[in-house]
Amino acid sequence: MMNYQNEPHGVFFLIDNKSFYASVEAVARGWNPLKISLVVMSEASNTNGGLVLATSPEAKKRYHLQANVSRAREVPQDPQLAVVPPRMNLYIKRNLQINDIFRRFVANEDLMPYSIDESILDLTHSWQLFGKSPRDVAVRIQKTVRRELGLYTTVGIGDNPVQAKLALDLYAKHDTDLIGEIHYSTVPEKIWPVNHLTDVWGIAHRTADHLNRLGIHNMYELAHVDPYELKGEMGLMGQQLYAMAWGIDRSQLNKRRGPKNASLGNSQVLPRDYVKQKEIETVIKEVGEQVASRLRHHHKQAGCVSLGIGFSYAASEADGRGGFHQEMRIAPTDQNGEIVAALIRLFRNNWDGQTVRNVAVYTSRLCASTGLQLNFFEPAQAQIKRAKTDHVVDAIRDRFGFTRLVYASSLQKGGTAIERASLVGGHNGGNAYE
Amino acid sequence: MNDDLKLITERLDAGFKRLPQVRYQVQITDDPYDKTYNFFLNYQHRGQRLKSQPLHSIRQYRLTYLEQVVKGLREHTKLSIEYVGFTGQRWPSNQRLIQSRRLNVE
Numbered sequence: 001m002m003n004y005q006n007e008p009h010g011v012f013f014l015i016d017n018k019s020f021y022a023s024v025e026a027v028a029r030g031w032n033p034l035k036i037s038l039v040v041m042s043e044a045s046n047t048n049g050g051l052v053l054a055t056s057p058e059a060k061k062r063y064h065l066q067a068n069v070s071r072a073r074e075v076p077q078d079p080q081l082a083v084v085p086p087r088m089n090l091y092i093k094r095n096l097q098i099n100d101i102f103r104r105f106v107a108n109e110d111l112m113p114y115s116i117d118e119s120i121l122d123l124t125h126s127w128q129l130f131g132k133s134p135r136d137v138a139v140r141i142q143k144t145v146r147r148e149l150g151l152y153t154t155v156g157i158g159d160n161p162v163q164a165k166l167a168l169d170l171y172a173k174h175d176t177d178l179i180g181e182i183h184y185s186t187v188p189e190k191i192w193p194v195n196h197l198t199d200v201w202g203i204a205h206r207t208a209d210h211l212n213r214l215g216i217h218n219m220y221e222l223a224h225v226d227p228y229e230l231k232g233e234m235g236l237m238g239q240q241l242y243a244m245a246w247g248i249d250r251s252q253l254n255k256r257r258g259p260k261n262a263s264l265g266n267s268q269v270l271p272r273d274y275v276k277q278k279e280i281e282t283v284i285k286e287v288g289e290q291v292a293s294r295l296r297h298h299h300k301q302a303g304c305v306s307l308g309i310g311f312s313y314a315a316s317e318a319d320g321r322g323g324f325h326q327e328m329r330i331a332p333t334d335q336n337g338e339i340v341a342a343l344i345r346l347f348r349n350n351w352d353g354q355t356v357r358n359v360a361v362y363t364s365r366l367c368a369s370t371g372l373q374l375n376f377f378e379p380a381q382a383q384i385k386r387a388k389t390d391h392v393v394d395a396i397r398d399r400f401g402f403t404r405l406v407y408a409s410s411l412q413k414g415g416t417a418i419e420r421a422s423l424v425g426g427h428n429g430g431n432a433y434e
Numbered sequence: 435m436n437d438d439l440k441l442i443t444e445r446l447d448a449g450f451k452r453l454p455q456v457r458y459q460v461q462i463t464d465d466p467y468d469k470t471y472n473f474f475l476n477y478q479h480r481g482q483r484l485k486s487q488p489l490h491s492i493r494q495y496r497l498t499y500l501e502q503v504v505k506g507l508r509e510h511t512k513l514s515i516e517y518v519g520f521t522g523q524r525w526p527s528n529q530r531l532i533q534s535r536r537l538n539v540e
């Protein structure tokens with residue numbers, strides 16, 4: 001038996017929204033999220049006919065659909081089924097409202113939004129203010145969200161964050177009250193009986209295959225290997241998996257670590273095969289300008305740019321690689337011209353006529369934008385003027401919308417900036433240049 | 435014509451393509467959570483999935499205002515209107531029920 005005495009003991013909730021996007025859309029239409037068959041389908045030009053982003057519980061049950069995996073062609077033509085377009089901005093707004101509700105139950109530093117529909121709450125210090133048991137408090141939070149926003153929430157309860165997460169994924173989603181609990185005392189009966197490793201958070205098929213090769217096929221076996229051997233084989237991840245099998249998690253939510261090296265970038269899947277150099281460069285230029293604009297909004301300059309190009313299926317079979325990726329150090333800048341010039345150079349160095357389907361631009365080595373580095377080779381006035389131009393364009397777009405002022409190249413064949421200006425996360429809904 | 439009505443009719447006209455074998459309908463929902471009235475264009479090809487396109491949300495959460503917008507909408511289109519979430523509520527001008535009965539998916 002494991003001695004849990006020195007492990008952190010607290011009260012943690014992991015709360016997620018039942019079929020978040022689908023539920024938000026159902027509520028907006030006055031339909032009950034649990035009764036209606038509804039899918040949220042993105043029909044942007046690059047989704048190859050349509051991509052299901054979310055599915056209501058009823059539609060999941062009836063048609064065996066999965067969110068984010070199903071394509072439009074897999075969705076049956078049933079008159080009972082409603083199909084709606086996504087509205088990403090609305091979901092972001094709802095997420096903020098839900099977290100505001102959570103803040104009535106925990107202090108701000110004890111709340112950690114984990115994704116657009118999941119949050120981790122540390123109720124160790126506050127649960128007693130709201131009920132007789134953590135479960136009571138969970139019910140109260142669920143009722144508050146349902147009453148004020150019309151949405152159903154699922155709650156995983158644990159003595160630490162990983163137990164809460166496992167309780168949510170393994171039990172709460174199938175529970176009639178939509179609540180699941182795992183504690184140190186119930187780890188053997190709740191975690192070990194899990195027979196499919198991929199049902200567990202953090203284990204996808206590659207990790208599962210690796211574990212299978214080591215003779216580990218379920219959570220019981222994972223909990224009963226020699227942790228030192230597992231670490232020798234899989235490194236730190238092995239140690240972490242072993243800890244998870246015993247329900248151990250020593251992370252402290254209120255001591256958050258920022259990323260070591262922040263980066264900022266955008267990528268896009270193109271709506272068709274791009275073959276012509278000019279068209280591809282137009283898109284690279286647009287994405288580069290978008291990233292530069294975001295750098296300026298964050299008051300950062302980038303010391304490194306990277307370009308990733310993905311080939312079309314046919315081209316990658318002929319070429320043997322799926323694409324290429326290269327990065328380059330530059331003098332720190334947030335200007336369109338310099339970033340785009342670096343990207344075009346990277347592209348011309350690597351591209352050899354392949355058809356392109358995917359463009360990604362990232363900037364890293366970010367530093368605070370405190371001034372403009374002048375160079376000797378041009379008059380200072382010209383350099384200052386150019387830097388100002390970018391800021392004026394940003395200001396006009398902030399005020400009147402992105403499409404009010406676009407570069408002529410975006411109007412040429414192949415440009416995608418105008419079409420993408422209203423997308424959020426690649427789907428319908430809002431301004432993506434902030 | 436006020437701004438709300440203008441937006442609704444513009445978007446309605448863009449979405450109402452008059453395709454054969456397709457039923458078009460305007461849905462108006464009382465959203466008590468956001469305190470808005472939400473407008474949708476619902477259309478369905480015979481035997482196929484229902485598609486529901488958002489048109490607009492009215493922020494003035496008063497039935498007298500809604501009645502005014504619906505009156506304008508009626509002058510603009512002959513599409514039938516389905517009301518959801520209005521069970522028990524009556525139009526201020528003539529005290530008629532807005533929604534005759536509750537849907538079973540509400």
